[in-house]
Amino acid sequence: MFKYFSISIFSILFIISPKLNAQCEDWQQAVRYEMDVDFDVKNHRYVGIQNVEYTNNSKDTLKELYFHLYMNAFQPGSAMDVRSRLISDPDPRVTDRIQNLAPSEQGFQRINAITQEEAVLTYEVHGTILKVMLSKAALPGKKISISMLYDAQVPLQIRRMGRMNAEDIHYSMAQWYPKVCHYDDKGWHTNPYIGREFYGHYGSFDVTIRIDSNYTVAATGYLQNPGEIGKGYTELVPEERQTGEKLVWTFYANKVHDFVWAADPFYKHTTILTEDSILLRFFYRESERNMEEWAKLPAIMSASFAYIQKTFGKYPYKEYAFIMAGDGGMEYPMATLITGNRPLPSLVGVSVHELMHSWYQGVLGFNENMYYWMDEGFTSYASELVMDFLRTNEFLPSRQEPIPLFTGSYRGYFNLVKAGQEEPLSTHADHFNFTTSYGISAYSKGAIYLHQLGYIIGQENLSKTLLAFYTKCAFKHPDDNDLRRIAEKISGIELKWYNEYWVQTTKTIDYTLSGLESLDTRSTKIGIERTGDMPMPLDIMVTLNSGTRVMYHVPM
Amino acid sequence: MLRPKTDEKLSDEFVALPALDWVKEDWSIIVPHAEGDIQKVEIDPSLRMADVNREDNVWPKKKPQETGENDKQ
Structure with missing residues (x-):
């Protein structure tokens, strides 16, 4: 040896x-959002006021800002629509559905005014990208503030966000606000939205949502006025409910790169506190089909949380929400939208996977356009280990x-x-x-x-x-x-x-044991061929007749 | 490259050999065992290396009726 x-x-x-x-020592931009949206559930529309404080930590002077207007993707002829109809194997949730949306079923985000310190700004909309010409450039190291007024229509659920998903959840509000495009050492990331990936700046979100009082809202962040809301956010029934037909919900989140919310009049809201004092929230529309599974989910996810924190690092927030909404499973900061009528292993599987994204995307914030494989691949890797932990410890069969x-x-x-x-x-x-x-x-x-x-x-x-x-x-x-x-x-x-x-090639690995040749009574030559184009270090296990196993490691 | 990993405790003994020049397509290692003492040789028994054809990673070769799918695992 x-x-x-x-x-x-x-x-x-x-x-x-x-x-x-x-x-990981590069600079990054910072953004602070203040939003106030007034929701009209009869027409599936809302009016939004959004103030954005943008800190330019780059060495570049920025004369424009870019925003994503994701909901514009749900219009016939959009890049997402065309891409889905031209690719040979489209996502079955999309196919040609966007092309066939009636005007009242389409989505849009319509900018009505943008100002910067009282100055009215000019802007251009190119599909899902908004370009704003600043009156005063964002200088290196300086902050600027702009305000915008917009209105929007929530499309029928096609992909990820929308109204009336396949399980009848009323509103899955992902990709719903004008979101600042990412700017880094590669420049602006202004990819037209075709239904795939995301990349956003970390910042804070102060979000006010005004919606009919019969709706329960689940969201990223912490509800700031639980005493006024009730609905499972406080154990006590609020003494003074707001009058009028709408409740005003105020959420706050910090150090997150996105904000999601969902609303439904029939949500059941349960909670569990993990041993690490993380409050897990569960929002679902209970039915005979899913009540047993969702009743078991909190304890399983609490156990998962303990294993995950020990194995992959500490979760940096105090709450996380599992929300029945969306069109499968999609990760957002401090929350996930998942479809909920599933057998228990599937419900746990999707919950674990989306939760793991809090590590491999939520906290690490990859540029998913280029590092989608780190986002999904690393999450899949970790999820497999978590599911194995749950099976081994009999949380799952x-x-x-x-x-x-x-x-x-x-x-x-x-x-x-x-x-x-x-x-x-x-x-x-x-x-x-x-x-x-x-x-x-x-x-x-x-x-x-x-x-x-x-x-x-x-x-x-x-x-x-x-x-x-x-x-x-x-x-x-x-x-x-x-x-x-x-x-x-x-x-x-x-x-x-x-x-x-x-990462950069499609070369494959293929090694062959070509044979053994006795050299003398004490040694043997083991022949190896590399037939694949990608070389690798090799572990070669030799098992002797005595049962002894010797691992020969050949580094590169 | 150039340095071996440490023993992962997947075997009774662990032997780190000299680094291999990656350009070689045919090469060999010499092990201090008589051929008659060797029951089995296997490349990557942990199945972590994504070898697209694992059929030929084991000696002695499996008989045809023992051969399963071409896929790893």
């Missing part, structure tokens, strides 16, 4: 520079036939390779030729990235890497390079090659 240590300049650099704090972890991810990836439709992970999320290849790349190949990284650097180093990555890069929009450098510093193993192959 021997160990081989190659002393190279690279290795020396690791030894003399082991600090982890060189990652065990599988009838045990299968290795991540079997589904590998199977999906191999099928994609066989189909010849794989594109590099470095492909922009919007630009995949096939929806299927985008999905498998994001969820499966992204999860394998981590599982396989554990093979390369060792599982213990992977666990340390993920914790350090989360801690060092929280709220800093890291990318794969930040993760790689942290993994290198923890493991002492250079990994640039791994990202170059796994």
